[in-house]
Every structure is written in structure tokens, then in C-alpha cells.
Amino acid sequence: MAKTINKKNTVKLDFNIEYAPAPESKSSASIKSKYDLFINGKFEKPLSKKYFDTINPATEEKISTVADANNADVDKAVKAAKNAYQKTWSKMPAKERAKYIYRIARMIQERARELAIIETMDGGKPIRESRDIDIPVAANHFFYYAGWADKLSYAYPNKKIEPIGVAGQIIPWNFPLLMAAWKIAPALATGNTVVLKPAETTPLTALKLAEIIQESDLPPGVVNIITGAGATGAALVNHSDVNKIAFTGSTDVGKIIQRAVAGTNKKITLELGGKAANIIFDDAPLDQAVEGIINGIFFNQGHVCCAGSRLFVQESVYKTVLQKLKDRLETLIVGDPLDKNTDIGAINSKQQMDNIHKYLKIGEKEGAEMYQTHCVLPKKGFFIPPTLFTNVAQSSRIAQEEIFGPVLTIQTFRTDDEVIEKANNTPFGLSAGVWTDKGAKIFNLTTKMRAGVVWANTYNKFDPTSPFGGYKESGFGREGGLHGLSAYLK
Template sequence: MSDDQQTADTIEEKPYKPSSPSSKLNFDGVWEYDDAPQSTEHAEVKEQYDLYIDGEFVAPEKGRYFDSVNPATEETLCSFAEATQQDIDKAVKAARNAFENEWSELEAKERGKYIFRLARLIQERAREFAILESLDGGKPIRESRDVDIPLAAAHFFYYAGWADKLEYAFPGKKAEPLGVAGQIIPWNFPMLMLAWKIAPALATGNTVVLKPAETTSLTALKFAELCRDAGLPDGVVNIVTGAGQTGSTIVNHKGIDKIAFTGSTKVGKIIKESLAGTDKKYTLELGGKGPNIIFEDAPLDQAVEGIINAIFFNQGHVCCAGSRLFVQEGIADKVIQKLRDRMETLIVGDPLDKNTDIGAVNSEQQYNKINEYLELGVNEGADMYQSSCQIPEEGYFCRPTLFTNVAQSNRIVQEEIFGPVLTVQTFRTAEEGIAKANNTPYGLAGGVWTDKGSKIFKVGSKIRNGVVWSNTYNKFDPTSPFGGFKESGEGREGGLHGLYPYVKLR
């Protein structure tokens, strides 16, 4: 608007100009974003990292190391040790010893104070962790800086406070720790998943052997430094790196009392099967194919932002991503147009640039998998739309993608792609929307968009998912339990309910 005050008269004199459904803000050639790189000079990356066992960084017994690649440049970032049976034996022994002689002897309030220290140390070194997370995993710095690392610190802060209050968490029962927890975490939220696993385990009095994902082990080893700096007793937290074989050694280790796993449903089932007949307790946080249901009475602009956030947050590498969009028929064309317009504005590129919305796909393997699904979707007869944005020549980048004209039985609708790929379906009645939403083996999370309160509760209660985001999506908090129905997992993490998997009740 100009500086001149508009009067009622001048408004009336303006010719009426209808806004078309495709109207959008057009910045082409007018505004361009300058580079806004986050400096990396403060974050040190060593050439090679050892295992962290019993309070010390030690070389792996077999002396094998593997490379970790920066997915935005395809260059080797550093190398990590490969832990094998002997290393896991050592780590479990250290954890057992720490559990029996140190950690369980400690007064609960003192245990809590160690966890508070860890929370504070993460906050103090937050930017460094954020940079490393983006370098190693390809996620936008804005996200690692504003979401992953602050939430990780918050998790430690939250669970620290539980340590000496467990008698209030389980009415009528006394909670006792299980012993040594073996924890295996994925590559999509490396530091945050570490916090989800370690914080409740320590608060309830367990000790830990944790394996980060092979493509994103860096922040876990930095976290090992924090454990040392916090003066945490040796052996309470052990970090062992490696790939699937290392994970399997942990799962099958006789000295471990509890397995906590976050990853794919396929691997989760293998783990559940390996634990058959044993007394090991376990939690599984597995895949999803989140339905995001938009009703005609939804606040459309917010809903479009929600859809974008639901599927393109963290390159779509989110187990609870809203990857299946259900739009009520009457508004489908409008919503799809708005989505396309919004997708055009997304910036795909350098994870360390503060303007970047979508960073690099985590690994070459995942990049290939996403591309296979894109091809599959086209072959299944769906219409593919991709944003026309520029993407860097080096590195693993994927344009935000939309599939319309899909069928419920299409593989791109049924299977978890774990990338920035959204399928769009329509529905007429709420019943139809709910039935379609529930029609996968998964049940992790979903969204409902409507301005009608009673509809939110009705639809929310009918969706068979562990998390329902009403008029919002992809929100996380340490006080808020998270976990799946059906084949999306067993058990909850976060909140009061997140304590239960780490205790036995007497």
C-alpha cells in the first residue's frame, strides 16, 4: 500500500478484480535470496572416530572403520569405527558393571542431576551440534538449529526431573529399572532420537549401549564427549558405531535386558522375531504412511502450510510424515493448485544455508530408493508434479513431488517412501475419508483439518494412529507421548508414558 491514505472513495473507484484460484505472490526476478551460509569453522570434525566404551574412546577390536559421507557434497566427512562382537561384549560388560555398582546405587535425585547436566551441556554447545547434524545428515540448518537440537536438550531436561519422582508415575506400583538397554536409532533425527532413547533410560536407572545409524554417527560421538564432560560415571552411556550387523549383535546379546529400536517396520519385525522367547523387553518405533485429512470447512491457507510441513519437513524423512493427503472432493482442485504454488516457493539446496527449506536426501541409498518410487508411481499411472526449482549438481537432492490420480492399492500409496513425495486422494463423506485413512498396515500419526470442533474429536478418535494432529502437523514435545498402533510399532516414547518401557513394576 502507498503512503497515501486510501479513502472509501478511492477504494470504490478501483475496478473489481477477482482473484483466481491460482493467484499467488510472484517474486520472480524481483526478490532473490542471497546466500546465507552458516559458518562451520566453530564445529570441529575429526578424520576418524573411535567407539565410546566405559568412559573412554577406544579403537575397535578388529580395527575396521567405515566412511561417512556428507550427502550435500558427496564428499567423505570422516570415518567411524565398526563395532563387532568383542566391542559389544565390552560395552555391555561396562554397562552392566555401571548399572550394578554405580548407577543403581546412586540416589535418584543425584541421578537426575547428571541428566540435567547433559541437558545444559547440549544447550551450551547447541550450534555446534546443529552444524554437525546438517553436515552429516543433510538436513537444513534452520531445522537442526531450531528443532532437533533444542528438542534433544528439552528431552533430557524433562526426563531428568522424573528420576526422583517415579513413585508418582505408576499408581499402586513400584518401578524398578530393567538393567542394560540396547538402543538402535535411525538417521533421520540422529541427536533427537538419541535423546528420546537415552534420557528416559537414564532417568529410570538403566544404563545404555547405543548404536547410531551408520550414516549419521557424528553427533552421538559428540554426545559421548558431553557424557565425559558431565562426569557421568564410566559405562553408564556407551556409544558403539556400525551398520546392521552391529545392531543385530546388540539385539541378540544375552547381557542386554531391553531393546529400543527406531527404524523401518521391516527391520522392526526382524528384531521382534529375534527376541522371540526371551525375557527382553522392547519398544519399536517403526514406519508410517500418515494420512492428512482436509475437510471442506478447513482453514485452507493454514491447511496448505500444514500439508507442506507434514510431507516436506526434513526432506520427508519422517516416520510420521503426512505422506497421504485426503482432500474432500469439493475443494480438491483448489487445494492442489495452492499446494503447487506453495511448492514452487520451496528452496531446495545447501543444508547449511539458512534459507533452505529442503536439504539433501540422507544417503545415496535413500536417494535411489526415492527415485525408484517416483518411477514406480509414474508406471502405476499416477500423475506426477514436481516443483521447478533449481537443485545443486552435486549431492543427493530431490524436488518436492506430488502424485495425483492415484489408487488406494497403488504401492506409492501403501508403502513408506521416506522422501518428499506426497500422494493426493479425495473423499466425499467423513466415513469414506476415515476408512481410506485407516486402510494401511501402519498407524503412527495423522492430521485432521476442519474448523468444526466436534468433527475434530470424532474423526480423531476414529483414526487408528498413535498421534493425531488437529489443524497442525509434525509437532513434537518431550512431554507428549509418541508411538504407533498396528504395524507402526509397540510402546510409547516421550511423556509419562515413555517411562513405562524402561521399568518393571512390582
């Protein structure tokens, strides 16, 4: 299926490239038809006796069937983690602990290609992203934290370093393996044991990780991976032997979890939603800024909590930036996530697609102007073309609420003060972007943004050494870097 760049409504492009299909082969990915729960080092049939399907959102075809853990299954997994914590993991010399984590990192690297293909099939993200970002950064995360295991006393001077115990970890569907790595690696390095629940729409790479962990000879029970939906997560949050909850997901669910652990001694870290401002000043290198805007909002179909979903353009360059943005939008290739040329893959689930459509309607109803690219969407699967909204009011729901899709709202500003005020006028505070060639202006903006990660003249960059996490209602605690250790220490 060749794709042609559609030139309707755009300035003239002096080239017209047809891309031949370049699909990644599925043959190097081995996926079982059925997955059980990974508890105490073994794949165990669920006590619930229930399974659910996981589908490929780009084709709507079933890929596999995974177990649906109930309360009894959660209890079994937590008991295994507690037992492993008490008998094995907390007693093991830190140097040995480190070597297990290094080993897992290496095995992820060895199987990177397979993991990338499965990630793309299960979640819909372009293979280019899973291959170049998700999987390598996940492996690097294990590699980075492995080295901390025997150096913890240097991280927090004059403080007693103690693990918390059993960590219950609940992760989202937007970066399935990467989020598993962000959760598991620091927890293990600091001497905790883990029960991890991946999202119900993207369980497969976590289960492949379970296979890797089994192969790595990590002592049984140190990492347990159980699949299921919200009820499974709730059972994990409410289990009395869980000492720590780490959650990445929506702010709504984060608040429910924060309330649920009230009155217990459970430690908690939350990495929640965002509505990041991406700010373009008139002195910015505009072509680079446009690439940054595109990467900021359309990376991973906009299913990114730190996505630059609110664009603020200085009035004097608004028309230029908007035109460049529309031109660039028309060149984005939307379609088969397994195709190496694809820029924007499938929306993760039908439910999420419906949610995005709901916001598109709200935006139009609120009087904003919608612009979508003219790409031809595949007939099957869940797809939404890249979307811009102009004429957006600060109070508009599409500018205030997290859409979690390829939808960008565009507002303008005149002065630095005005844009700082507008950018910070949100209950969220996860990330922000600033584009200008003036160093002094960069630091004025980056220090005044009430957000945990600020990208200046770049966007959506991640690294194991770089702490990530929010201000305000975007959650608390950090993942990555030295600061990520404290989430798993008493």
C-alpha cells in the first residue's frame, strides 16, 4: 500500500515522493497463543480461570489471550513477593543484586528486535519508535539502575538507606515495556520486590519480560507480573502486604489511588496526566521549532503524558508557524505501525479513539476551528489523523483537559509575562517546552514553568539518568536518575 503525499490545501511542495511499503517482518517475534500469570518464577494458571484477548489496534485482530488475575491471584503474587523479599532479596549482597539487573538489561538488548515488533503489534506505535526509543531506553534503564544497587549510601548522605518491601506497580499502555523498566529497575536496585500489573490493552511485552526474567534466573518471587484490568489493579492497591504503590496513569485514577491508601502506611508515588505548554517565541529557529511541535504532540500518536498539547505561538510569527505546521502535517505518514516509514500509528484502543473523538466534537462545539490532514486512513484499525485546533480559548476544555491523542490546540501570545501566566494556568505540571534563540529568555521561561521537565529547543527526550515527574496534579515522586531512587527507599 503505497502512500502519496496529499498536497490539497497546502503550499506547493516541489517534490512528490511515493514511499514503497517497508514493513517489518513479524517472523522474528514469537508470541504464544495464551499467557498465564508470572508468579514466583513460574507461569501459573489464574485462579480466576478467566482470560481476556489482546488485539492489534492497527488490524483489530486478536494476537493472544492473557490471564485475568482476580483477588486470589493478586494475593498469591503479593505473598510470593513478600516471601522473596524476606528470604532472598533483602539478604542478598547488593553487588549480586546488581548483577541480576545487569543481566536482565543485556537480555533485553539481545531480544530488542523481537520486543520492538511485539510492542508495535500490541500497542499500535510506529515500529521506528519502539525500535529506536521504547526498547533501547528500557534496556538502558535496567543498565543504569543496576549500577546503583551497591552505591546507594552515596546517593543520600547521612541517611539510613532501607528498602520499603513489596512494591505494587501499575503501568499504562502508552510505553508498555519502557514503563515496566522505569518501575522495576529502581525497585530492584534498592532491594525491593515487585508485583507489576501492565495495562490490559498492552500486556505482551511485560509478559515477554517475564520470560526474560525467568531465563535470567532471578530468584523466584522477586518480580511477579500479573495481567488484568482495573479490578486487578485495585486488588493490588488494597492488598495489606503491599508496602509501596507506584502508579503511572491518568490523574483521575491517581486520585482514587491516593484516597485508597489513606490511613495505611503505604508509600506512594504517582506519575499522572499533563497538558504541557510548548512555547514558540518569534526569535526561535522556526523550522526546528516546527519539528519540535510535531515531535511534541504526534510522537506516539500523542499518547504521551508529557505531550506538548498546548502550543503557544508569539503573535508576530503565528501565521508563518501555522502555515509551516500545516505543510509539515501533510507529509506525516499515518498508517501501518509495522511499516518503517510510518510516522503516526494506530490509536491504542477503540475506547481511547472514542475518547479522542469526543474531544474533537467538544472542540468544535466550543467554537475552535479544526484542521485535519488529508491522509487516507487504513480501513481497519483505530486511526485518527493529526489534528490542529486554532481559535482556542484558554478556558476551552480541549485546552484544559488531557486528550491523550494526536490533537494540538494553538493559542497566541504577545509578551513573556502573558505566556508564562497562560502556560501555568492549569492544574497539571508535568512538562513544558520553550523555543527561542536567546539564552537569557530560555532560563527565564524554564525557571518560571511550574513543571517537572522542561525542554528548551527540543522536546520529548528521555534518558535513564534524567529524572521525570510532575508538579501539582501531575503527581509526585521522580522516575529516572539519582532522584528516582528515593521512590523506593524508606
